[in-house]
Amino acid sequence: MAKREAIVVVGNGMAGARFVQALTEKARDRFTITVFGDEPYGNYNRILLSSVLAGVKQPVEIFLNPTEWYEKNGIRLHLGVRVVRIDRDRRVAVGQPARHGDAEAGRGLLLEEPYDYLVLATGSRPFVPTIPGKDLPGVFVFRTLDDCVALLEAAERAECAVVIGGGLLGLEAARGLHGRGLKVSVVEIAPHLMVQQLDPLAGRILQQQLEKLGLRIFVQTQVSRILGEGRVQAVELQDGTLLDADLVVISCGIRPNVELAREAGLAVQRGIVVDDQLRTSDPAIFAIGECAEHRGVTYGLVEPVYEQAEVLADVLSGARPHACYAGSKLATTLKVIGIDLTSMGDVKSSDADSQVFVEADPLNGRYRKLVVKDGRLQGAILLGEKESAQKLLLYFRSGEKLPGHPLEIWYRFSRDGESSEDGQQDAGLSAASLPDDQQICNCHRVSKREIVRCIRAGATSIEAIGQACKAGTGCGSCQGMLGHLLAHYARHAVQQSGALGDTSQNKVELIKREKDGLDSLPDILHYARTGNWEEMTEADKQRFKWHGLFFRIPTPGYFMLRIRHTCGQSNARQFRVIAELSDKFGKGFCDLTTRQQIQMRWFTIRDVPEIWARLAEVGLNSKQTGMDNVRGVCGCPLSGLAPHELFDASPVAREFTSLILDNKEFTNLPRKFNVTITGCLENCCHTETQDIALVPSYRELDGQQVFGFNVFVGGKQGSGGYTPAKPLDVFVRREEAAQLCAEIVRIFRDHGSRESRTRARLAFLLQDRGVRWFRQELQARWGKPLFSAGPELRKKHHTDHLGIQPQKRKPGDYGPQLFSVGLLVPVGRITTDQMRGVADLAERYGNGEIRLTVQQNIIIPNIPEDRLSALTDEPLLKELPIDPSPILRGLVCCTGNDYCHFALIDTKGWALQVARELERRTQGQKIAPLTIHMSGCPAGCGLHQVATIGLQGCRTRIGDQIVDAAHVYINGKSGPQPQIATDAMYDVPCEKLADALEPLVRYLPRS
């Protein structure tokens, strides 16, 4: 038998490992293979380090080939051994074991491996500019698993981080740290982010999007020094700005590892120079990966590295001895949760022969650019969508002509799912037209053929494909294409199971498609048994919100539960149980929300079954209070009791709630859905911000005056700001109202966009299709005449039902007059002692009922007149006053940065501090009623766009300091004359807010 030739590979990273794997498959018995890797582990998917940092993957999940794989394939693996010299005369690679992190330790123990062929796959190392302070403890680079683990450890103790470098890697690191609750700033020397992959406008939109997520970005500036005594404490920018930093990540590019080659006398420029067969200046030595320079280009992405590895395996194995590597077409996807960004090819072309198509929608964070030459795609940027990315990549890589006019391309792609379902042929490239051996999953080298085989063998979800052949379980960028393949090849099975609709969808759509959120209950119970919350996948965490269980990024391992209270109706027993559970498992407080719900925090996954069981005993649940569901249904907190209501609408709210709960017809909406159903005439619950608002009215029908509702649709806050709900010109009787709401939700379910989540609310469907279309659609589904709207009966003013109010007397009720007493809960945060206190008062003075308001306050109803003065003397009412100042009375506030990773400031802390100061300054003076609402970011959970004074948290610079601040808006309104708030002031430092707001509080006309 011929002697086997010896191949020695230096570097067990992405290129080295891929080469060895391909060579083993192509010529198992021809070579003895030896691999040196100076990292102490087997080989792992380096690009997934970003996902490890972001908490989406665990380190164990990113390993590619375990060490047993090497053994099984007869490959000798020297782990933790660095090749320090190549003796080209003797054809020997000389390795030196080095205990990790202690290069000196292994000195002297040299290890020689002879070779016939040597493959250098030594990769790159991070480039660290000579910034003073760069060697301080707390300064990191981000290249290896060790770096990642060190960063994670440091992040646990840190509050703020600075990332130097706004390229792909820097942004992924920044978002990963931000997701772990750190305040993160990114400093980029270039005029915009990701300067290699984006043009200036795309760079700016990306910046806005990241800022919306809560990152602080500084472009066109550089770090002059890193400061700290004994450890990093701050970073100073060129202009003197100081940024607090407990840790710093330097991500300023890479430099190929060429020293070994240079010392061996090989031709080296920026990288190790290779020809089209990856051969260096020595015919027995090859170089692949980031260390190689081919036709003057060194690469820093994984695809070229893989292509080179495959070509070299072809050449050396003899499978294709004349195979050539001709260079790669570069494409990259930003792996940042919450942002979809793909860039490919030449996106800045100034070539006179090229056509450039741009569609920019900065407000909604979208940007699309196509660069086309001779009908072929040269480059593209897709920001804010990923639906067409996979298909564009196919055109880009194949060089095939685009079908039709380039401007049509997006629409063509978004119709692809539909057209294949109704049997029409899709023009141009499609999932079906791809060649069978096309590699779809690059991380695990899975071809279309193999994936289709899995689908035909019964895999009907992306998760199932992953389990069967690993495709899609690496970086995840091929999951869109897996969806297309599923749509095409599993059409029949999928249509039957209803598991799959249009495939041009966002990440959450994929998660929902894999499994309905409600079906995650067994998974929750599994984790409750093991307690291993670290093993939860991103999809698990999202799906658990269908049960109202929220993993909170700022408090890893601790959860929040949002408990449903339709129309804010609660009682003393429920309050006691929630308080008791929060004491046992939480930290002794709860939050009252702007949708009249109660949130418990700080419990672990193990506690969940007991919490749910105890809540169920008192008729409470947390189902469907998050994600793409109909959230808690709001209504007048004094439904049935308010003196100025037309009728009690809470039975309708409860009927609608029971229609949607546990009903999978309504658990896969394109986005969240807010509903308010009220019979109150005093505008107590922000109806115009809702997806559906039913407000009281009447009609003469069949000669009788019938009470019912006028219907408003498509209101929202959050992404893209406040859109007041629009009148649908429909009146509905009370007994049919719940069904009508359900029909509206179905229209949204069936027609709402499932592409970008920032454009998925009902408001956008109405914007795109119009109110007239919507009414026609409702009419068609309703199947009987829709009545046009009745008169607008609501008063102009709004009430909060606080203080002491006489209740409505029912006809024939001659008992004592009853009163409701509204208690202020400052910024909605209530201690468990206070909750028990409220429960006691409700039972001792009333009938045990308690109501919650959308202003985050509490009402105890049904107090007889002769008990009022005793109640008002109760000590608890000093903490939860019934007669607060106008300032505190109208104060509403979102969660803020304690528990929300989007928050730019501590909203609850600042709101209280500023309100107390304003109270002090205006004490004893008459202040007209007003509302002050604060949100910590543009998402607007604090409803700041519908307040007399709206505050949106931000950060601003004063001299060399960045401080908490707020933008100020005035005179926003919901109700019959809704009004979008006017911008009044920007970037007011929180320390100065009281000064800025005082004149507004005193003199601003209330509209």
Ligand SMILES: Cc1cc2nc3c(=O)[nH]c(=O)nc-3n(C[C@H](O)[C@H](O)[C@H](O)COP(=O)(O)OP(=O)(O)OC[C@H]3O[C@@H](n4cnc5c(N)ncnc54)[C@H](O)[C@@H]3O)c2cc1C
């Ligand atoms: C956090 C992160 C995220 C990334 N994300 C993406 C992405 O989304 N998309 C993308 O395309 N690319 C991404 N990349 C880049 C991608 O990981 C690299 O392009 C790829 O790893 C290059 O492969 P390589 O084998 O050339 O180098 P490496 O993977 O770095 O492997 C080289 C190996 O050789 C070892 N070595 C070096 N010298 C010696 C020696 N003398 N003896 C023994 N061993 C030695 C090194 O320790 C290393 O283990 C990312 C990189 C990082 C760090």
Ligand code: HEM
């Ligand atoms: C971690 C992030 C977030 C936290 C902690 C949070 C918290 C909350 C809470 C507690 C409520 C009251 C909800 C209820 O009781 O059912 C709420 C409402 C709201 N949230 Fe958020 N939210 C977050 C993210 C977002 C995002 C990303 C958006 C939009 C882009 C958003 C927009 C809103 C809006 C508009 C409301 C008011 C709904 C209404 O009209 O009553 N939130 N939020």
Ligand code: SF4
């Ligand atoms: S408004 Fe407040 S709670 Fe809502 S996302 Fe922003 S910071 Fe978080």
